[in-house]
Amino acid sequence: MSRPPKPIDWKRVDELLIAGCLGTEIAANFDMHPDTFYNRVSEKYDMGFTEYSSEKRAAGNSIIRAVQFDEAVRKRDRGMLIWLGKNRLSQSDRDEISHKGNIPIQVINYSNEPIEPWKDNQENKKNRIKKEE
Secondary structure, three states: OOOOOOOOOHHHHHHHHHOOOOHHHHHHHOOOOHHHHHHHHHHHHOOOHHHHHHHHHHHHHHHHHHHHHHHHHOOOOHHHHHHHHHHHHOOOOOOOOOOOOOOOOOOOOOOOOOOOOOOOHHHHHHHHHHHHO
């Protein structure tokens, strides 16, 4: 005769999943091996633990987003408004200028040696040493 299954408070499981807890953490909460817990979830909900936990975690994420939005917009929390602007609207504190195309650059040589700007500094140094020898 096998021992009776340990009781699981399924409402508490849902609360913990919504809060973002891992299956191993929830299993420990009910003093059982994670595999046993995963099997019990599969038996009860006719789906794998990964699928079930993803649904609950998504519900938790939507609650967090709603509370953050409420905090930012309705309560006019400047810090939260700035954070939402940066993360949802790609706003930035810095002005970044980008340019695609050719920009003419004028090189002014104050020495008597010719400059070849298309070569890197190491190559220019080598050429100078060869010329001096």
